[in-house]
Amino acid sequence: MDIKRKPVPNDHSGETTTPQQNSSHMTGKFKDIGLAFFLVSIPLFVFSLLLLGLVSHFRVSHGHVPYSNLDFPGSQDEAGVYYVNLGATRLIFIASWSSSLAPALVGFALTMFSFPIAHNYLQLTRERRNVDLLTPYQLSIVLRLFTGGSLGALWTWVKYLHTWRSRRQNQAPALKGTAILATLCTFLAALVFLADTWVHLTTKTVQMIIATPLSSGIPYSMGLVPSCSFGNLTGPTDALGNCTILEAVTNIFLQRSETSLQVLNNISDSMIALSYLDEYTYVAPPPTAELSLRDYTASTFGMETQCNAVSTQCNLEALDGASTPFFCSEAFQGDVSVMDEEEVYPACSPNCYPNWYLTYFTNSQRNENETGYGLLKGGGNPFYFGLATLVNKASDAIPLNSTEIVGPIHGGVVYVLECNSTVYDVEYDSVNGTITRFDTSMSNDSVANIFKGALGATTVGTDYLKQSASIAVFSESMQELCHKFAMSFNRATLSVGASTLQPNDAIVAQERSTKLVTRIPKAPLYTLVLANMLFVVLGIALAIMAIARSGGEVREIQARLSIEGLVADRFEGRRAKERVESIEDLFEEKYGQESTRIVIHNSAHGGYEYQKLL
Structure with missing residues (x-):
């Protein structure tokens, strides 16, 4: 049921003429190929260059730690990772452009491939190789693929x-080639999507820690004050008069005692006594917000004390209510239950009181007492002392079950210790508040005598030591009691001796600063770029193939291998058979004529059919 062809207006003369058959060819092949090539290759190529350019331009590095001994976790670039001084959100957004665009490129890739398909199909037609031509249903699949290469078409x-395995005809080369390319393009689009997802999942904002060296004026080392740093101070305590001790008729005073009391009570803003590995005690700068951002190497002084319980060895016993005597040697004996100071003085130092005997010795055999009349005789390093004490006198319970503990008849807890202490010159590394290196070398005898004299000849640390001895009896074992008191003695000695110390410059120091950067692993980044470049290479290859196979009448076939070509052939009559320059020229409607209307109507065979409405 064909309609009559109506005349077409002539734009130049105003007259109406009927379109005549001409010898023109379908044009626009280079335009179509160029546009498809541009869309398939150029955007992804530009996106890849932009992404790599941003990473390269804004890339930052931890650099090198100024001092190798102050290295810290996170100070080096992680292998296989880029750090970029650009927001992670922005970088991920730019990376996501590829996965957003890739699925839409399948159709344009198939547009270029339609030229080789048309070329081959024209040859098959001329050679009458009917078995390799498309069946109607195969043609419908090819047209669906050329329309956009959607997953639905695949x-x-x-x-x-x-599903048609046993009934269908052999696949025509045109269908097979088109489907394979559509599958390849879909796979590449999926690869871009997966690579982009990988980038999304692994790219994150992290803190980058950068260390910069600090110049002088960083007072983290501890050294002796000038008055204590020259001369031989190994003699009796009175030789320390210019350094730490002020001897008067009625008392022995500690010079700069306010420093010692501040350190002992943890209120000093320049020094603190800290423990290391629960074995050593050393003097260091106190924690501050500024110090928490700094790493340093410093020199200072430290101590190690070891104590053993010798109550049974010293024959400690609760003799009667008013007497708990002990006898370790002629140099270390007494009765810890004596309540009269006169019974203690002057045979003991100022660190001897009723119920408290802290006695220093001149040698490791502990057979010579050096604490007569409140003045120490000097000595070397290490030095030795003994302690016999009655603590917690108001208690009638003994918390620690040990043969080295005695409960006097009138209450309290008594024990006897023998100890030795060593003073060290210490050099240590502090990184992020943690000691990473702690090297010790034994201090000379003068340094040891300074610290021993400050504590032994004065009463500044006595109350702290008494309290520590009282708390120590709540240990789980006698060994633990000894260790606790030893650590307390270290702290008391260094804190009281802090009056002889002053802050000096650290050996080296660095400051850690942090900034937020984007961490993007190399593997997903380059996988995304590679996936993009595969599309680029595919676009180049398809463009070359399309240009090489587009000569002669291929454009005519390629243009008609489309839904437009099929519809025009079915419904536009003779016009669809004419040579035209554009696929749109096959339709009467383009010329302003009243076009045929299409209906889907009942057929004479009981089904439905397309019909042209006159």
């Missing part, structure tokens, strides 16, 4: 292969 092809 699914139709897959169903055709498998």
Whole structure:
């Protein structure tokens, strides 16, 4: 049921003429190929260059730690990772452009491939190789693929292969080639999507820690004050008069005692006594917000004390209510239950009181007492002392079950210790508040005598030591009691001796600063770039193939291998058979004529058919 062809107005003369058959060819092949090539290759190429350019331009590095001994976790670039001084959100957004665009490129890739398909199909037609030509249903699949290469079209092809297996005709080369390319393009689009997802999942904002060296004026080392740093101070305590001790008729005073009391009570803003590995005690700068951002190497002084319980060895016993005597040697004996100071003085130092005997010795055999009349006789390093004490006198319970503990009849807890202490010159590294290196070398005798004299000849640390001895009896074992008191003695000695110390410059120091950067692993980044470049290479290859196979009448066939070509052939009559310059020229409607209307109507065979409405 064809309609009559109406005349077409002549734009130049105003007259109406009927379109005449001409010898023109379908044009626009280079335009179509160029546009498809541009869309398939150029955007992804530009996106890849932009992404790599941003990473390269804004890339930052931890650099090198100024001092190798102050290295810290996170100070080096992680292998296989870029750090970028650009927001992670922005970088991920730019990276996501590829996965957003890639699925839309499948159709344009197939547009370029349609030229080689048309070229081959024209040859097959001329050679009358009918078995290699498309069946109607195969043609419908090809047209669907050329329309956009959607997953739906590929699914139709897959169903055709498998559900029509026993009935279908052999696949025409045109269908097979088109479907394979559509599958390849879809796979590449999926690869871009997966690579982009990988980038999304692994790219994150992290803190980059950068260390910069600090110049002088960083007072983290501890050294002796000038008055204590020259001369031989190994003699009796009175030799320390210019350094730490002020001897008066009625008392022995500690010079700069306010420093010692501040350190002992943890209120000093320049020094603190800290423990290391629960074995050593050393003097260091107190924690501050500024110090928490700094790493340093410093020199200072430290101590190690070891104590053993000798109550049974010294024959400690609760003799009667008013007497708990002990006898370790002629140099170390007494009765810890004596309540009269006169019974203690002057045979003991100022660190001897009723119920408290802290006695220093001149040698490791502990057979010579050096604490007569409140003045120490000097000595070397290490030095030795003994302690016999009655603590917690108001208590009638003994918390620690040990043969080295005695409970006097009138209450309290008594024990006897023998100890030795060593003073060290210490050099240590502090990184992020943690000691990473702690090297010790034994201090000379003068340094040891300074610290021993400050504590032994004065009463500044006595109350702290008494309290420590009282608390120590709540230990789980006698060994633990000894260790606790030893650590307390270290702290008391260094804190009281802090009056002889002053802050000096650290040996080296660095400051850690942090900034937020984007961490992007190399593997997903380059996988995304590679996936993009595969599309680029595919676009170049398809463009070359399309240009090489577009000569002669290929453009005519390629243009008609489309839904427009099929519809025009079915409904536009003679016009669809004419040579035109554009596929749109096959339709009467383009010329302003009243066009045929299409209906889907009942057929004489009981089904439905397309009909042209006159």
